[in-house]
Amino acid sequence: MKVTRRDLLMMGAAGTAGLLVTPVPWKLLDDVSIWSQNWPWIPQPTHGPVEVKQSFCTLCPNGCGMRVRMAAGWPVGVAGMGSHPISRGALCPLGYGAHQLNWHPQRLRTVRHRSNSASWEEARAAFAKACREGPIAIVDGYPGRAASSVFETFAQKRNGSYRAVLGPETRALVPYESWSGVPAAGLGYDLENAQTIVSFGAPLLDGWGAPGRFTRLWAERAAGLTEPQLRLIQVEALLPGTTPSRTATRAWQWVPVYAGAEAALAGGLARVLLDEHLVRARGPMPPMTIAEAADQTGLSTGALIELARTMVARHPVVVIANDGDPAIAALNVVLGAAGARGGIVRRTKLAEPHASAAADIDSARAVLIDSTVPWDFTPPTNVEVFRFAAWDGGSCTADWLLPAPGFLEEMTDVPSAPASAIETYAVAPSLLKAPPEVRSAAQFLGGIDSALMPTEKIIHARCADLFRGRAGTLQGTEATPVKKFASVQKLEEQLWKGAIWIDEPPRFAAFRCELKEWPASVRPAHRVGSSSVNWSRTWCAPVLPPLASKLYQESSLREAPEGRNV
Amino acid sequence: MNTKRTVVVLGLGLAVALLAGWVAFPRALYSRRHQPLEFRHKTHAEKSGVAECSQCHALRDDGTFAGIPATETCAGCHSERMGTSQAEALLVDTYIKPGQEIPWLVYARQPVNVWFSHAIHVKRAALACAECHSTYGESDEVRIYEVNRISGYSRDIWGHSISRLRRAPHEGMKMSDCEDCHRRHHLEVACLGCHE
Numbered sequence: 001m002k003v004t005r006r007d008l009l010m011m012g013a014a015g016t017a018g019l020l021v022t023p024v025p026w027k028l029l030d031d032v033s034i035w036s037q038n039w040p041w042i043p044q045p046t047h048g049p050v051e052v053k054q055s056f057c058t059l060c061p062n063g064c065g066m067r068v069r070m071a072a073g074w075p076v077g078v079a080g081m082g083s084h085p086i087s088r089g090a091l092c093p094l095g096y097g098a099h100q101l102n103w104h105p106q107r108l109r110t111v112r113h114r115s116n117s118a119s120w121e122e123a124r125a126a127f128a129k130a131c132r133e134g135p136i137a138i139v140d141g142y143p144g145r146a147a148s149s150v151f152e153t154f155a156q157k158r159n160g161s162y163r164a165v166l167g168p169e170t171r172a173l174v175p176y177e178s179w180s181g182v183p184a185a186g187l188g189y190d191l192e193n194a195q196t197i198v199s200f201g202a203p204l205l206d207g208w209g210a211p212g213r214f215t216r217l218w219a220e221r222a223a224g225l226t227e228p229q230l231r232l233i234q235v236e237a238l239l240p241g242t243t244p245s246r247t248a249t250r251a252w253q254w255v256p257v258y259a260g261a262e263a264a265l266a267g268g269l270a271r272v273l274l275d276e277h278l279v280r281a282r283g284p285m286p287p288m289t290i291a292e293a294a295d296q297t298g299l300s301t302g303a304l305i306e307l308a309r310t311m312v313a314r315h316p317v318v319v320i321a322n323d324g325d326p327a328i329a330a331l332n333v334v335l336g337a338a339g340a341r342g343g344i345v346r347r348t349k350l351a352e353p354h355a356s357a358a359a360d361i362d363s364a365r366a367v368l369i370d371s372t373v374p375w376d377f378t379p380p381t382n383v384e385v386f387r388f389a390a391w392d393g394g395s396c397t398a399d400w401l402l403p404a405p406g407f408l409e410e411m412t413d414v415p416s417a418p419a420s421a422i423e424t425y426a427v428a429p430s431l432l433k434a435p436p437e438v439r440s441a442a443q444f445l446g447g448i449d450s451a452l453m454p455t456e457k458i459i460h461a462r463c464a465d466l467f468r469g470r471a472g473t474l475q476g477t478e479a480t481p482v483k484k485f486a487s488v489q490k491l492e493e494q495l496w497k498g499a500i501w502i503d504e505p506p507r508f509a510a511f512r513c514e515l516k517e518w519p520a521s522v523r524p525a526h527r528v529g530s531s532s533v534n535w536s537r538t539w540c541a542p543v544l545p546p547l548a549s550k551l552y553q554e555s556s557l558r559e560a561p562e563g564r565n566v
Numbered sequence: 567m568n569t570k571r572t573v574v575v576l577g578l579g580l581a582v583a584l585l586a587g588w589v590a591f592p593r594a595l596y597s598r599r600h601q602p603l604e605f606r607h608k609t610h611a612e613k614s615g616v617a618e619c620s621q622c623h624a625l626r627d628d629g630t631f632a633g634i635p636a637t638e639t640c641a642g643c644h645s646e647r648m649g650t651s652q653a654e655a656l657l658v659d660t661y662i663k664p665g666q667e668i669p670w671l672v673y674a675r676q677p678v679n680v681w682f683s684h685a686i687h688v689k690r691a692a693l694a695c696a697e698c699h700s701t702y703g704e705s706d707e708v709r710i711y712e713v714n715r716i717s718g719y720s721r722d723i724w725g726h727s728i729s730r731l732r733r734a735p736h737e738g739m740k741m742s743d744c745e746d747c748h749r750r751h752h753l754e755v756a757c758l759g760c761h762e
Contacts, residue, residue, distance in 0.1 A: 022587020
């Protein structure tokens with residue numbers, strides 16, 4: 001039988017069809033996809049012993065506890081530390097992917113002077129010259145650390161100034177600083193003992209404070225309960241074309257008001273509380289009437305009165321603002337929440353007051369910005385700027401861009417989280433060796449002034465203070481009272497292994513606010529359609545690790561800030 | 567062309583494809599490699615009094631799995647030759663005395679983006695070793711290691727059956743196998759559970 005061309009074509013067609021009912025195409029597809037993961041140019045962690053080390057996230061001042069999985073000495077995974085008293089095992093999406101950040105393409109590895117390559121010696125000479133020529137300002141995004149102490153000392157010695165960029169949680173506590181004399185950094189919210197929380201736009205379920213703090217509380221005492229043990233009343237404007245926030249939609253009660261009318265609502269509520277004697281306080285009396293407040297907020301008079309009664313129906317009640325508006329803060333004073341259990345409390349250890357970075361620094365000859373300061377912070381001045389950063393977020397206006405240590409590359413201490421009710425202290429050890437071309441701002445200043453105390457010595461001195469204080473507990477794999485430690489070395493050793501010192505619970509009596517008159521709002525009221533403070537626009541990370549991008553994009557954990565490509 | 571001839575030609579093409587796909591392809595896909603050393607689980611269990619898998623394959627204090635014991639553990643008994651076999655000589659002279667680790671070919675090796683916790687499965691879920699590893703702990707030989715020529719991973723990951731049909735419960739370590747088991751036990755299946 002002669003085999004024709006037609007036979008071959010038919011046989012080929014039958015063979016192709018037959019292959020589809022064999023494992024060949026499907027198995028090849030699977031194998032090729034796995035093969036493509038192992039191309040030699042794709043970085044792979046080294047095979048080696050796997051161990052888990054405890055540390056703390058230093059990407060923001062919340063200092064969440066982390067369990068870092070290390071393979072052959074390199075971090076390959078991050079998980080939350082369940083024993084951390086504030087974060088309680090939770091991390092934000094950025095924290096979960098933070099171990100990928102050091103390999104980000106935008107990692108800074110060279111000194112740049114106005115977009116040109118420069119050396120550390122040139123940068124040091126330029127900053128030393130600026131120090132000689134006039135006062136300098138140092139801006140810190142994570143006050144209270146040992147490095148912050150180095151900054152303050154350096155600035156003081158040169159007649160310069162030390163400024164802190166405060167997060168929204170701490171900014172909301174600033175009004176109490178002027179009324180009580182207690183620094184805002186030493187105040188916190190006792191959310192754990194509150195029964196009613198009235199949030200004026202604070203994104204409590206969308207990324208407020210330490211990620212696990214309120215969300216865990218919410219899960220335990222409110223989520224899914226018809227009559228929750230914790231009532232959350234969310235005051236939040238709904239702008240045209242937007243959807244309500246996760247916090248608003250899940251709150252026990254959502255109060256939509258006109259955008260920017262939060263201060264007017266606070267005044268109206270205070271008026272009702274005082275007029276109807278729903279609180280012990282007798283003042284200060286807001287200048288507006290209930291009807292005026294209702295008109296400005298878009299609520300009816302009856303709804304405003306009902307809201308005030310609901311607020312005080314279950315005590316303790318605390319009001320949380322999204323910014324430092326004194327009118328909203330004053331509502332806490334009227335409610336008696338300032339210095340009370342379940343309200344705003346002073347931590348046992350007094351923090352130092354720090355001038356805000358928004359304060360005038362125009363007279364400075366140069367400004368040094370630490371790598372902890374959010375990338376989009378621009379000093380309100382045209383002087384020479386020395387900007388430390390581990391990652392280049394783009395559009396940098398600083399004269400000098402100085403590469404700083406990346407994630408887990410620098411040993412640093414971790415003071416109490418902003419707005420926390422309890423004092424904590426921890427040390428985040430350096431789990432990775434920093435590349436030789438990076439320097440921290442404290443190291444940079446130490447190179448100019450060799451008399452400055454290194455951060456390691458300051459941390460040691462702080463550990464010695466904790467040991468001498470004999471108060472609190474060290475929470476590591478198990479809780480050990482500080483008084484049981486035989487030496488400061490033992491205590492320090494535990495801290496360096498990832499334990500966290502937790503102070504005694506706060507005492508609520510030693511904090512009193514003196515407020516004679518109702519304060520004016522710092523923001524004028526706007527009607528619908530005008531711009532309002534949107535917390536997501538204030539959020540800024542210079543770069544995102546791939547894992548965080550995936551979490552942000554695919555899980556709608558948090559809406560991406562406008563104009564930012566994640 | 568008559569119908570009979572067409573059927574024969576098509577049938578021939580189909581048969582060749584089926585034979586190639588189901589018989590030749592699996593054989594060509596995997597190459598066979600021998601482990602660097604002969605090892606008998608059964609002998610160790612009987613003669614050394616090793617009764618539990620965890621006596622050699624231990625969980626560390628921090629919960630991580632120690633995996634295959636290091637030669638340091640073997641040296642506890644085999645610091646000198648304990649017999650006249652070729653494998654014993656190889657173990658002592660090539661690995662234990664020079665302090666070299668044995669380059670075992672690991673049947674369960676997964677890509678580096680996969681995180682599997684033995685501690686969670688053994689301690690929290692109380693799974694017996696045999697549920698995943700079958701009776702390998704009682705075997706009297708080390709199996710041939712079949713490696714996929716394309717992906718570079720062991721055949722144990724896919725399972726012995728190329729069609730993945732009629733597999734024993736312990737066969738296969740693909741992501742879908744993890745998901746199926748978790749679903750059977752009504753457990754959460756989330757990306758971050760295994761991929762960090």
